[in-house]
Amino acid sequence: MKQGILICGHGSRDKEGVAHFRVLVEKLQQRYPDYIVDYGFLEFAHPVYAAAVERMYQAGVRHIIALPAILFAGGHAKNDIPYEMNSLQQQYPDLTITMARHLGITASLLQLSKLLIEEAESQATPLPREEACLLLIGRGTNDPDANSDVAKLTRMLWEGMGFAFATTAYIGVARPLLTDALPVLEHLPYKRIVVLPVFLFTGVLLKRIYENVAAHQQLSSKQYRCTQSYGSHEWLLQAFDERIQEALEGSGNMNCQLCKYRKQIVGFEADQGQDQIGHHLQVKGILFEEEEKPGRKKNILSTVKKVLGI
Known part of the structure; x- marks a missing residue:
């Protein structure tokens, strides 16, 4: 068969x-x-x-x-x-x-998130993470369960990578919206904001995130650095491997x-x-x-x- x-x-x-x-x-x-x-x-x-x-x-x-x-x-x-x-x-x-x-939050997704953050940091002048803030941006849904997973990912990366502060925003539906969160960050004592959009691929919403951050950067003295989307990296493929294996074993609940x-x-x-x-x-x-x-x-x-x- x-x-x-x-x-x-x-x-x-x-x-x-x-x-x-x-x-x-x-x-x-x-x-x-x-x-x-x-x-x-x-x-x-x-x-x-x-x-x-x-x-x-x-x-x-x-x-x-x-x-x-x-x-x-x-x-x-x-x-x-x-x-x-x-x-x-x-x-x-x-x-x-x-x-x-x-997919959900997996060890390989955390590793890939870390890699994307490090790549974004490498394109700017060195700065201790104690002076930087991490901002994760989710799609946003009307399901609090899904929205909370983005917040959980934020927390795990915050603690795992040693940022001074981290927070979560969404590009639609859920609050805080990105456009609401960016002005708040201006009042925090951090020189750099590393922005991680939690998206698999590029698209209308991801490009909107980049546009919003770029427009805000024009008005800010802080330094904003955006990561790429997750794409088709080996670590993402490993996450798919896990889900396929679960389905074959009948344990993918x-x-x-x-x-x-x-x-x-x-x-x-x-x-x-x-x-x-x-x-x-x-x-x-x-x-x-x-x-x-x-x-x-x-x-x-x-x-x-x-x-x-x-």
Whole structure:
């Protein structure tokens, strides 16, 4: 029986972000040659999950590990991707889809965060970390469980790397917003602010973070240094390895202790027991097929389709 790994991305309006995601796909294809490795998106990009599952099924795959390329357990990891996989599972009686966990905080993610911070520091004049502040910026969701993971990552890096101070902000939905946090940092006695956006790849939101920080830098006497996104580094691939192995062993269970859909969480009591369904039905995909598949060169047909907009 052929087995497959479906890398479940979110999708982006930013073509550069989608291209970076496909680099990850290529690396995982090389890493798992005995599996058929494919990918799909929730929204804004193609292929959608259904198209990816269909072509895997046609290739003879009868067991798929659905691997969320999602950092923390917000609505996409808890609702949207499981809903899509459950719906697809019902369409293929002889196909088994096994959900893997989201990435979460792992030792390898901490190591990669440390590396990115050190690279950003190396591009500036030396300064003791006792005189610097660390700012982590998350995506921001309406799920406090996911938001708190960004704050936990902040704390672990703060203590592990010896910064004088560290704090967390978000680019949307959750507070404090980045635009609210930056003025507050001006009142703190630190010469340098190292900014770590907690994002896998570039995209609309990451570029907005860089723009906001750059605009603020023009008005500040402090020194701001932004890191790159996590990308497809070996340490990130190791985190994916852990999730794949868990799925194969049947131990990839999500932590539900603080899930607002299962427990009464302060301020979110009304969410307990709600149906967990997807909400991306109106924004699935773009065009009829992706412009370029990982590991395949563009051909004349894809060029013609791009020119014609089909």
